[in-house]
Amino acid sequence: MKFSRFHFLLLLLLSVYLILVGRLFYLQVIKGEYYREISDRNYIKIFYSNPPRGKIYDRNGVLLAYDVPTFDLIGFPYIIRENYSIEDLKTVLKQMFDLDLDEKNQEIIKRNLLPKITLKKNLSQKDVENFYNYSYLLKGFYLEVVPKRVYTPEANYLPHIIGYVGFPAKEEVEKNPDITLNTLVGKAGVEKVYDNLLRGKAGQKAVLVDAFGRQKKVLWEKDPEKGNDIYLSIDVRLQKIVYDAFKSSGHKSGAVVLVDPNTYQILAALSYPTYDLQKFYEGFKPEEWKALTQDKYTPLLDKVFNGRYPPGSIYKPLVSIAALEEGVITPETRILSGPEFRIGDYKYRNWNKAGCGYINVAQALEMSCDTFYYQVGLKLGVDDIYKYTKLFGIGEKLNPDIEKKTAIVPNREWKKKVLKQGWFYGDTVNLSIGQGYLSIPPFDATKIVVPIANGGKVLKPQILKGYYDNKKQMFIHLNPEVVRTIKIKKWNLDTVKYGMYLVVYGPQGTAKALKTVPVKNAGKTGTAQVYTYLTRQKKHSKWELRDHAWFIDFAPYENPQVAGVVFVEHGESGGGTAAPLMAYILKRAFKEGVFEVK
Amino acid sequence: MKMIVLEKLKNLDFIVFGITLILLIFSVINIYSASYHEFSNLYLKQIVFVSFSLLIILTTTFLFDYRWLLSLSFYLYIIGIILLILVKFVGTTILGAKRWINLGFFQLQPSELMKGIMIIFSASYISSSKLPIGLKDFFKLMIFSFIPFLLVYSQPDLGSGIMIVLPVLVIVFLAGFKLRYIFIFLLILLVSSPFIWMHLKDYQKNRILAVLNPEADPKGTAYHVIQSKIAIGSGMLTGKGYLQGSQSKYFFLPEQHTDFIFASIGEEWGFVVSFTLVSLYLVLSLRIFLIGKGTKDNFGKFICYAVASLLAFQSFINIAMNLAIAPVVGVPLPFLSYGGTALLTFSFLIGLVLNIVYINKSQLFQLYSEETGEY
Numbered sequence: 001m002k003f004s005r006f007h008f009l010l011l012l013l014l015s016v017y018l019i020l021v022g023r024l025f026y027l028q029v030i031k032g033e034y035y036r037e038i039s040d041r042n043y044i045k046i047f048y049s050n051p052p053r054g055k056i057y058d059r060n061g062v063l064l065a066y067d068v069p070t071f072d073l074i075g076f077p078y079i080i081r082e083n084y085s086i087e088d089l090k091t092v093l094k095q096m097f098d099l100d101l102d103e104k105n106q107e108i109i110k111r112n113l114l115p116k117i118t119l120k121k122n123l124s125q126k127d128v129e130n131f132y133n134y135s136y137l138l139k140g141f142y143l144e145v146v147p148k149r150v151y152t153p154e155a156n157y158l159p160h161i162i163g164y165v166g167f168p169a170k171e172e173v174e175k176n177p178d179i180t181l182n183t184l185v186g187k188a189g190v191e192k193v194y195d196n197l198l199r200g201k202a203g204q205k206a207v208l209v210d211a212f213g214r215q216k217k218v219l220w221e222k223d224p225e226k227g228n229d230i231y232l233s234i235d236v237r238l239q240k241i242v243y244d245a246f247k248s249s250g251h252k253s254g255a256v257v258l259v260d261p262n263t264y265q266i267l268a269a270l271s272y273p274t275y276d277l278q279k280f281y282e283g284f285k286p287e288e289w290k291a292l293t294q295d296k297y298t299p300l301l302d303k304v305f306n307g308r309y310p311p312g313s314i315y316k317p318l319v320s321i322a323a324l325e326e327g328v329i330t331p332e333t334r335i336l337s338g339p340e341f342r343i344g345d346y347k348y349r350n351w352n353k354a355g356c357g358y359i360n361v362a363q364a365l366e367m368s369c370d371t372f373y374y375q376v377g378l379k380l381g382v383d384d385i386y387k388y389t390k391l392f393g394i395g396e397k398l399n400p401d402i403e404k405k406t407a408i409v410p411n412r413e414w415k416k417k418v419l420k421q422g423w424f425y426g427d428t429v430n431l432s433i434g435q436g437y438l439s440i441p442p443f444d445a446t447k448i449v450v451p452i453a454n455g456g457k458v459l460k461p462q463i464l465k466g467y468y469d470n471k472k473q474m475f476i477h478l479n480p481e482v483v484r485t486i487k488i489k490k491w492n493l494d495t496v497k498y499g500m501y502l503v504v505y506g507p508q509g510t511a512k513a514l515k516t517v518p519v520k521n522a523g524k525t526g527t528a529q530v531y532t533y534l535t536r537q538k539k540h541s542k543w544e545l546r547d548h549a550w551f552i553d554f555a556p557y558e559n560p561q562v563a564g565v566v567f568v569e570h571g572e573s574g575g576g577t578a579a580p581l582m583a584y585i586l587k588r589a590f591k592e593g594v595f596e597v598k
Numbered sequence: 599m600k601m602i603v604l605e606k607l608k609n610l611d612f613i614v615f616g617i618t619l620i621l622l623i624f625s626v627i628n629i630y631s632a633s634y635h636e637f638s639n640l641y642l643k644q645i646v647f648v649s650f651s652l653l654i655i656l657t658t659t660f661l662f663d664y665r666w667l668l669s670l671s672f673y674l675y676i677i678g679i680i681l682l683i684l685v686k687f688v689g690t691t692i693l694g695a696k697r698w699i700n701l702g703f704f705q706l707q708p709s710e711l712m713k714g715i716m717i718i719f720s721a722s723y724i725s726s727s728k729l730p731i732g733l734k735d736f737f738k739l740m741i742f743s744f745i746p747f748l749l750v751y752s753q754p755d756l757g758s759g760i761m762i763v764l765p766v767l768v769i770v771f772l773a774g775f776k777l778r779y780i781f782i783f784l785l786i787l788l789v790s791s792p793f794i795w796m797h798l799k800d801y802q803k804n805r806i807l808a809v810l811n812p813e814a815d816p817k818g819t820a821y822h823v824i825q826s827k828i829a830i831g832s833g834m835l836t837g838k839g840y841l842q843g844s845q846s847k848y849f850f851l852p853e854q855h856t857d858f859i860f861a862s863i864g865e866e867w868g869f870v871v872s873f874t875l876v877s878l879y880l881v882l883s884l885r886i887f888l889i890g891k892g893t894k895d896n897f898g899k900f901i902c903y904a905v906a907s908l909l910a911f912q913s914f915i916n917i918a919m920n921l922a923i924a925p926v927v928g929v930p931l932p933f934l935s936y937g938g939t940a941l942l943t944f945s946f947l948i949g950l951v952l953n954i955v956y957i958n959k960s961q962l963f964q965l966y967s968e969e970t971g972e973y
Contacts, residue, residue: 005772006891009907010884016914017880021873023921027831028869035831039865 045076045116047205048180050147054198054227056155056162056190058236059267059465064155065162065191067147067184071128073097073120077109079140086110092138096130097123121146146182151277157239159277160302161232161269161463163189166281178202190232190463193401197467200227230467233265238585238594245584246272251568251577252543253297255304255442256585258564261450261554263480264459266402267562269443271303296544297569305404308439309567312528313368313574314550315434317496318448319377320361322388324492328379331495334358337372343425348374351527365499366506368525370433377432382423385431386411391486392458393447394440398483399461407440435529445552445565449524452496453554453563456486500524501557511551511579517586518597520557525574526550546570551578555586561595562586606660611889611955617882618655618948621933622648624875629936631841632855632862640855640936647938651945658949659956667950668897671722675742678715681708682749689753697753707939709750709758713765713908714943716743718950720766721900729896730774739766756802757915757927764911765904772903805925822858823922830864830872830921837868855936857928860920876917879932883910886951898954905947 027035056065080089086106093099099120108114120127123143131143149165165184173181178201185199186192203224242256251272258268275292284292292299301307323329339355341348349370350356356369364372377385386409389395395409408414410431412423430436443461451458460481469476500522504514510525528548549571554563566585571577590597626648630641667674681699685708689696698705720739727735743766751759771780795803829843843865854862864872883906890902909932916931918924930937932944 005774006887009768009772010887013880013883013887013910016910016918017876019923020876020914020917020921023918023923024830024864024869024872024876027827027921028833028864028872029835031831032834032869035828036834039828039832 045207047207048182049203049205049224050145050180050183051200051203051224051226052147053149053165053184053200054467055229056198057229057231058154058234059231060235060237061231062154062236063152064232064236065149065151068150069145070148071123071143072118072146073099073123073127073131074142074144075109075117075119076140077114077117081109083139093119096134097127144182147184149184149281151281154236154240155277156274157236157243158234158269159274159280160271160304161189161234162277163187163191164277164281165191190230194230194464194467197230198227201225226470228467228470231465233267233462233465234269235267235594237592238268238589239270241585241588241592241594242268242270243272243274245581246270249581249584251571251581253303253569254571255307255567256564256581257304257443257446258562258585259446259450259461261453261560261563264450264461265465265480266461266463268564269304271301273297273299275299302404303567303569304443305402305441308405308408308441309548309569310438310528310530311434311440311445312526312548312550313434314445314448314524314526314552314565315438316365316368316373317452317500317524318388318392319373319380319385319432320365320496320499321452321488321492322384323376323380324361324495325388325488326380326384329361329376331362331491332360334360335372335375337364337369337375339371341371341374341429343429346426348429362495362499362502365496365524366502366510367508368503368510373432374429377428378425380432382411382428382431385428391484392451393483394444398447398458402461402463403441403443405441407444408437410437434526442565442567445550445567446563449552449554449563449565451486452493452500453560455493456488458483458486497522497557510575513575513580513583514553514586516583517555518590519555521553521555521586522557523551523553523579523582525579526552527572527574530570543570546572549574549577551582553582553586556598562589609956609959610659611885611952613885614882614889614948614951615655617878618933620878622651625934628859628863628934629855631843631866632859634841643938644936647941651941654942654945655949655952658946659952662949662953663957664898664901664950664953665895665957667718668722668726671719674715675719678708678712679746679749681706682712682746684708685753686749695753695755697755704938707937709753709755709762710937710939710943712746712750713758713761714947716746716762717765717901717904717908717947720769721897721904724769724773724900725896730776731770733779736770736775736779739770754799755928757929760927761908761912761929765908768907769900769903773900805927822853822926826858826861826920827922829861833865833868833872835869837866837871840866842866856930857916857926857935858920859935860917860931863934864920879909879913883907889951889955893954893958895958898958902951902954905951908947909944
């Protein structure tokens with residue numbers, strides 16, 4: 001019989017079969033004892049250790065958040081059931097840990113259904129002492145360290161900035177070998193943004209454990225790596241002053257941001273009202289949670305970055321720079337600005353019925369003259385206003401890590417796309433005083449004032465001053481990053497700055513409250529209409545319909561150290577509400593030495 | 599009446615039927631054990647599937663004529679391809695792979711179905727071409743099998759993809775395809791293997807590396823391989839006893855009722871039973887090869903060859919991967935792994951083989967004795 005292809009195939013089959021049987025014989029008969037040893041008496045256990053998460057400090061080293069260890073009592077059912085009857089076990093757990101074993105866990109231990117179970121979470125000090133004092137008697141138990149985050153009382157001044165931590169989802173743990181189900185990971189705020197710095201790496205130890213739970217041999221081990229401590233750019237002293245200002249003013253809702261205009265480091269950022277950070281992390285009672293979520297002043301919303309409101313007149317310095325740079329006006333140009341401005345049948349009023357007279361741009365800023373800007377805005381045109389708005393970084397995330405919402409900056413395309421309408425002259429008129437479709441997060445108000453204060457530099461905003469790198473064993477400083485420089489002629493810039501100076505010190509300035517600050521400073525008020533109503537004298541009865549109050553400022557006037565914004569949601573008047581708040585803040589900040597008076 | 603039944607039973611191949619029956623019963627026993635600690639009723643479902651399987655085997659054997667498939671094979675192929683495309687759109691994703699179509703009462707796995715369809719299609723194709731098979735037909739057939747391979751491979755399911763193509767290659771080989779072409783083909787494969795390696799997914803590379811050096815990454819891919827080895831090895835000669843496997847019961851062994859059921863059997867039943875099980879697969883596929891050899895009708899012959907090679911390769915690769923000597927490619931163990939579509943497909947294929955015996959009985963018994971002298 002000839003050796004055919006068919007026979008070749010059968011031979012192949014037979015040889016594979018022989019290899020399999022040989023391997024089977026090798027594993028089960030020759031090495032059988034060895035594998036039985038591993039599986040039957042010794043179990044591989046993987047113990048995880050979670051290193052402490054990095055601490056969070058403010059810029060001067062004031063502690064805001066840290067970790068404390070808590071302990072969970074873990075049991076190995078297959079070991080426990082070989083050493084205790086259920087009755088004994090109940091007695092032991094009751095006496096040592098004041099723990100009543102429930103039906104489900106009894107069943108798991110009796111039938112050995114799970115490799116390990118958590119018997120009690122968050123043991124008391126006494127429980128832990130008992131465990132260590134009587135550990136020679138306990139068989140099949142161990143303590144697992146579970147970290148818990150603690151926020152200091154100071155952190156409650158900036159809960160929205162800090163964010164919070166929690167335990168990761170199962171899928172995240174499977175994807176990332178450096179975390180376990182008991183690793184704290186950041187869920188919001190800087191806890192989330194800088195999670196990679198803060199988190200560290202979980203350690204692992206695979207151990208052969210015998211039938212009594214004793215660790216016999218370490219198979220492999222990976223050391224945990226501690227998280228890095230981070231230092232926010234926030235100055236808690238200033239943050240507290242800001243918080244006090246809001247709290248003592250009686251206003252219900254708003255936001256304040258103060259930054260260093262030379263670095264764009266955020267020195268204080270308050271979204272008001274706040275909430276208790278520790279309670280938020282540990283879980284509110286249902287009724288507390290309900291109250292928080294239904295509060296009309298929205299304490300859970302981070303208004304600084306996540307709110308969006310029409311800016312009103314604080315937009316005028318930006319429009320002024322655009323008009324001066326584009327040559328629509330010069331610093332000397334005077335324009336007759338009456339009580340109202342007409343386009344066809346439409347009347348656009350000045351906020352002050354008296355009108356402003358024959359004035360230049362610095363005076364227009366001083367008086368916040370609407371009719372002046374209506375005319376300048378129309379000459380300038382929407383395209384240039386839009387161009388400068390974008391140049392200043394409004395409608396853009398200069399730092400996507402910390403900015404959440406971008407501003408709505410309308411132009412022709414935007415209106416066509418969103419409202420399916422053409423752009424009207426009236427839209428330009430509204431835009432030139434920061435009204436109409438324009439809507440910005442309060443943080444973006446600092447984007448107007450920072451380049452004015454620092455000579456035209458658009459910087460990347462930073463919430464982090466630096467961090468301590470554990471590996472390199474050195475402090476890493478974050479350097480300021482210039483995104484771009486807006487070319488503004490010195491004379492033009494000085495004119496706008498001077499106009500803002502007059503807002504505070506001019507005879508017709510709208511923010512005289514700022515005169516009480518111990519250094520010369522400059523600012524701009526804004527009262528943004530939420531709902532049109534004719535008689536401005538009458539305060540609207542419904543809070544939701546009142547105007548928003550804004551104030552931006554930089555100080556000192558020469559060599560500014562601080563720039564910022566106060567925003568009072570439905571605060572009615574920029575000069576009457578927001579400016580006094582800024583005055584209170586800067587007064588105390590300079591007096592208490594947060595900034596130096598030179 | 600009694601006479602007719604007896605007459606029919608006389609023409610049943612008892613080796614093929616007997617081994618299949620043993621495997622089916624054994625599957626229920628072991629799936630009960632493998633799912634026992636998860637409070638799962640998987641074994642009840644398996645009982646339903648096994649009953650269906652027996653029904654399919656018996657009806658296909660006695661009330662069917664495999665030659666009907668000759669004219670239907672192309673339509674079956676088209677249906678198979680449509681289902682594979684459909685699964686891309688409406689498929690259910692489990693563990694990152696899109697392999698199932700949810701029919702409510704049943705999760706249909708078209709790739710398993712395609713294994714059977716490809717066998718019927720390629721057998722019909724070859725039996726109606728000029729033999730020995732030429733280069734042109736070979737390429738056509740390669741294209742026909744490459745389409746489902748790519749569809750399955752992209753699910754991703756490399757294992758099932760290979761199992762769709764392998765039987766085709768075997769029957770092409772047995773259909774007399776010129777050896778020098780085969781060598782050229784193998785050479786091309788060898789030269790292109792670095793490129794294939796480049797195109798493998800990371801997890802696939804890891805699995806191959808894990809076989810070469812499992813201790814390098816004990817918690818990752820190699821985890822399966824190590825735990826499976828421990829499970830089988832610790833079974834020793836006679837096993838730890840039914841329901842007593844600590845490896846599987848403490849969840850060390852993953853996928854213990856699907857791809858790694860052999861390890862769980864090895865742990866609980868020991869060398870004696872595992873050895874017998876491997877031998878049963880060998881005898882079953884040898885028997886079907888021999889039935890094919892003895893069948894005069896080419897269509898029936900090539901069906902048998904293809905079924906035998908599918909059974910042999912799939913069971914041996916699965917067992918080899920349980921024994922940590924082949925990469926984990928995700929092929930289930932025929933009849934024993936949990937999975938409805940696979941079970942029903944294999945049952946139909948066994949039914950077909952029995953039907954081929956039943957229809958060609960007279961020629962068969964003559965040829966057995968001539969060819970081998972053992973029967």
